[in-house]
Each structure stands twice: as structure tokens, then as C-alpha cells.
Amino acid sequence: MPEQSITFLPLSYAARPPRMVVVAPHDDGDWFVWTAAALARLSAVWGCSGSVVVPASAVGHPAVDRCLARLNPDHVLAYVPSWATYDGLNPGAIDRLLTERGISDSAAADQFRQMLYKEPWNSPVVQEAEAAADHLRLQLAPNKREDLIQCSHLFDDDNPRELTPLAAVATSPLIGVPRSLVSTADALAYAMHVGIEASTIGGQITDKEWREAATRGTESPLLSQLHPGVRDDSKAMRSHEAGLCVPITRSFRPQERVAVLGNQPEDFALAEVLRQIRGSVTWLPWAEPGISDMWLFSGRGSDRLLVTSASLSTEETHQRINARWENRPIRHIEPEEEEHRFDVVAPVNINLDNPFMVVLRDTWDQPRSLPVTVESDGSLQTSLSLAAEVPRGLDPNRHRWQVTLIAHNHPLPPLPALSSTVTATGQNPWETFVRAGDGGVTYWSHRFDFVPSGASLAGSLASPKLAWPGIKRMLQVTASTHAVEVLPSPAGKRAAITERLLGSRTNLEKLAASPGWALLRRFLPNSAQDDIPEGSRWKLKSAVVLSWEAVAAHDDTDWDMTARRGQIDQWTSQGVLRRGLILGCGHCPILEFYPLSEISQSYRCRRCGGENQLTKERWRPAAHEPRWFYDLHPAVLELVMNDGDVPLLATQYLRSQYWARQALVCEEFELIKDGNRFVEMDFALATTEELWVGEAKSNDSLGDSAKQRRREAGKLIEGCTLVGAVGLVLATAQAQWSVTTLEAIKSEIAGRRRAEKPVPKISLISGLGDAPQIAQLTI
Structure with missing residues (x-):
């Protein structure tokens, strides 16, 4: 393969509003009051339907951080309220300040009050929210360059150069829960579904009504009751339709609904983020059973309700949901005969695969094609800048949006470390904010560097040159964050040479699964020869060679001679086989194989x-x-001799799964830590969602002794985390993995959890080459 080549990269284009995490100040008293204030502000921003509010005290909670990492936000913002908001939550605060400053003149007081209304309210709780937002940015690596952040705060006043107001995009009237009514956690549980508006509509909503509305979510009639006489085409502020958007996912969605119990900030945060990832999520901050539970258990018979909590133990969660079940107001049959239609799970066990992406309704999955340069390591670089484009319904003078480009045959996992690799060589990194996200490359629509007043469309919109790193480049970058080096192993080099001869990894995998692999084993020095004609196989000092008679005698009734002859000719043209003669020397007693190119x-x-x-x-x-x-x-020959077909069969089977059909695959590699070889991995696999590494064996064990198995399991799992992989695949050609090996893996995982170390997902493949099956390791 040449060092560089030019090809065209087919892309899927989407425009979407920015995806945000807003960190709300936390007050040890009524924490939900500040959370509601932040939600009210977010509700007025385009993109609120795909964004989340997280109380500052919930940042750092393992369950919340796990979900935020999967959300992959564009911005992490600290909510900074104005004095007007603070005075609204604490009536008389400004008047007390006037008294403290001795301002008694009514005109001066009014002038000071009007000035102060627009000023940010800076206090210790706001500073704590800013510190929590900084902490999240370090973890999630949203749109930033070094110490420069594209957008860091969400103020009560709009800044149209950063975020677009929802009203500037909406084509229908917008309604939400009046801000003055969201004074309890029960009210917030409903408002998180529909949004909060700034109006101060009076009235009284009972806890019972709030709870029924929260349990029913967007199906609740409460919003129309709060706005009598509202137009039929009105949209809830937090609905996707209000922002002209739709949620999309590229995979099957889980059937289960999710209910989050508990009245702590981390419970709200968990429910808020899970809503964006899974869709159907309910937060239940009240503990006692009630009439609203009829809606909780009213799903279709095939639906399962997953119940979890960030603040309650599994036992406490069981007790609360069991009490709701036993006291539910509507029963179909006798309680002791009806199967529980819910499962209690720890937050860590909730499936976060294939999250929703909220995109502009008329601008997603649009086909694009770019000329790219293929680098020697499989990385791609665009040969020209993208043309500036304004999606239908948007105005570049008033709106700011995200562009997302997904290459379906070259996926890019949304790993923070990879954001440094997605701009092409020579591209100005300050033109716009480009990062890895949503399985591809995403960037801010507008230029970030100097844009003169009155600039043209091409001058104001970003048109970056982009890059898609190959999987080897991905591994090197992610491993470098842990001061680890990635190098090809000897087995990996052999596989790379064979892949180059055959033209692609796919062709190499097909070879491993074909009858041709068994024929290639005939070239091994210790292979059987009693079933082939005499003189058709010669074991020379340098190699074993076969004639066509030996190939024809190979026992495989399903491989006819015409196909066999064609395969030999193809391998010969590719360089897998060399055709030649066995020749001796008239001067010395040597017998050697001479390829056709050396004979005259x-x-x-x-x-x-x-x-x-x-x-x-x-x-x-x-x-x-x-x-x-x-x-x-x-x-x-060495690849065949060392059972190189096993990892090839493993990656071929993995790429037959719907979630990995377009995956990039890397052959065997080594991790070098502190100058020493740490662990060897048989393959790596990158999808639009995740990075996986794997170990494939012809036997069913990781070692001959318990100590060796534990050591190998520990090295594999640690190696998985060192390269930023979400999961480890263990594949075997045997019918199943040995019990002792599974025990070693479970023991290592338990130890890592006790030490609060990251634990990857473990997938087990068995029966390679015969009847492969895949399963998740459960503990």
C-alpha cells in the first residue's frame, strides 16, 4: 500500500443545537430552588430539549459522572443568576442592600435597583458551581482549546454570539411551568419534562397533581390547565418540536422505562441525564405510595420498569418500589399472582449504549462526500475545507448551531483524548471548536477567530479541514494520556503483512473463516502428509512446498476443484503463494525452492x-x-502456525453484530509501560460509540495456574483502561470459557471495585469457527 492515496469519504451530515450541561448552584437548604432557576434559564435556550441541569453537589457522583460522559456535551456551563433572580427567590434582598448602603432617595434607589437587576449575583454558592463546572470540563473535554473555552457561563441575560434563544428559532408559541409555581421537588419533577417559563401565573397546584403530572410526564394535561385558552399549536419549551428538532438514534432502543427514586440532588441529576440518553425516565422524589403510581405501572405488558437511585441503597430502593407495587390503586389480578413488572438495578448496571442525538428536524443524515488523503496508518485527512452552509430554517446572523459529520465506514468513538486528532495538518485550530463527538466530528458553526463586522457568509461561518484518525492513531493518543506507548507486536506485524497482501482486514478475516485456512496449514512443517500423493509435498530446509496434486488431494468435499484452482491463482497473484520449482545444485548437495521470478x-x-x-x-x-x-x-506461514485465525474469527464475528458492522479493527499490539512490555492485546475495535480491546485464544484458559490466571486477567483489564477502551472481549474457540478463568476475571473486577478503579465491560465469545455466541459477563 502506498504511503498516501486519495479517495472519497462518504459522510452523513447533521445540524443540531448545542448540547449543554448546566451546573446549578447548590444551597444546603432548598437545593431544588436553585436547580429550578437554572432549568428556567436553560428552558429559554435553543437546545434545552437535549441538554441537562446538574446541581453542583451532584458533580463527582459516580453514577452521574458515568452518564455525563456518555452524554458527550458540547458545553459545560456554570449557571450565574442575576440579582433580579436572586431577589425573586429571596424577596427584599435588594431593598436590604439599599438600606445597608444608605441609599434612601427614591430616584437613586430605582436607578441602583435597575442597574443591579442585570448584574450577576456572585456568591460562594455560585463560585462552587463554577468550580464544579471546571471539574467537569477537565473530565469531558467539551469545546475548548487549551485554556480558552468557547462558552463557560449561562447568565440570565442572552448572549446571542454564544447561544441562540429558543424563541429566535421557534415557530409556535412556547409554554412551560410558571417559575413561581416550582417551589417543591414534586413540582420540579414535572417541570424537568416540559420546561419552566418566566411568567408568574398564580394559582395553587396540590402535591397530588404535581405527582400525577410528574409520573405521566409529557402525557400529563397539567400544562394545558396552567395555560387556559392557549393556542392548539403551542409547544412545551423542553419538547423537541419547540426547537424544530427530533431525537435520533442509530440502533435498537431498550424496551425498559426507568424510574429514579430519591429526593437528593444526585437523584435529580441522574434522572435528568438518563432522560437524554434513554428517553423514557421518571424522577420520583417523594417516598410514600399514592394514586399517581397507577401511571407508573401502566405500561404495556411487555415493558419492564427499571428502578434505580443515586442516593438510596439497592435494599432501600427495593423497599420503596415494593411498597408502591403493593399499594398501587389499580390491580388486574390478585397481588400474589401477578408478576412484578419492575427490576431494581444499581445505576452502574443501566445500559447507556446508543444515546439519543437531538438534531434539526430537516437537516440530518444528509449525504456528503469529501476527497481525503489516506495516511499510512489508516488515518484520513480532508484535502480541502468544507463549504460554509446554512441549514434551512436558520439564520447565520441570529443563530449558532453545531455541525456533525459521521463517516459510516470510518467511525470515531467520542473519546475526549481524540479531539486533538480531528483537525487536518495545517488547519488553524482557532477558527472554530472541533472535537470528536456523536461517532464522528462535530464543530461550532461560526468562526471563533477574528471576524470583521459585515463579513460575508463564507467569512463568518467555519469551514475547517478535518481528519479522521485510524484506529492505530486512536490507540496511541488515548494511551499517551497514561504515559503508555503502543507498538505492534510480532504477531501484529505478521497480520499486517498478510492484510496488505490480501488488500483489507475484511479479506483476511474471510480467509480465516474459509476452507483455504485448513489448506494453508498443510504448509506447516509438522502437518500430516499420508493422505496426499507421493512427491507432491516436499519438506525443504527453508520451507514446505506443495504441488497442485497436494492441493487437489486436500480433503474438503465442499470446496470444488474449480473454486480451489481459482483460489490458488488468486493467492499467487497476491503474493500469498509463490509458484516455482524445486531445484538442486550441481556443485553442492543443496535442494531448494526457487520462485518463478528467479528462474531462467x-x-x-x-x-x-x-x-x-x-x-x-x-x-x-x-x-x-x-x-x-x-x-x-x-x-x-507464521500467522497460520501461531493460530492467527482465532483473533480473526473473533473480529469477524464481532463485526457481524449490528453495533459493530462498520467498526475499525486493529491487529495485535503491545502496551509499553515505563519502558517495559506490560501486556499484549490480540485486537482492538472502534465503533461510533466505543473502543474495545480483545484477547482471543484457541484454548479456554488464561493460564495454567490460579496465580497466572489472576495476573493475566489483571493485565488485560488494566490494559483496557490504559487505552481508554470501554470494554474487554475475551474470545475462545472452545465451547465455553473454563470456570477457573471466569472466577479469576470476577475476582479481579471485585478487587478493582473495592479499590475504586475503573472497571470495563466484559464480553465473552465462545465457539469461534463453529457456532460462535456472545454474552456479557455478569457479576
């Missing part, structure tokens, strides 16, 4: 250098005319 009427002996003529005395076996033999490429 005369040839020189490789051992002694003697000149020989191609005559009957020189070729073997003795015959009137020489017989063609085939020699196997040394790298392919």
Missing part, C-alpha cells in the same frame, strides 16, 4: 553461488518435465 535457463545456487543450467538433472521430483510447486509467504 540458468540460475545461481543460493548456498554456494555455483552457476547451474535448468536441465532434467536439476529438478525434483525426477520427471521428464519439471512440476510446479507453491511456497507460502513466511509472514502468512
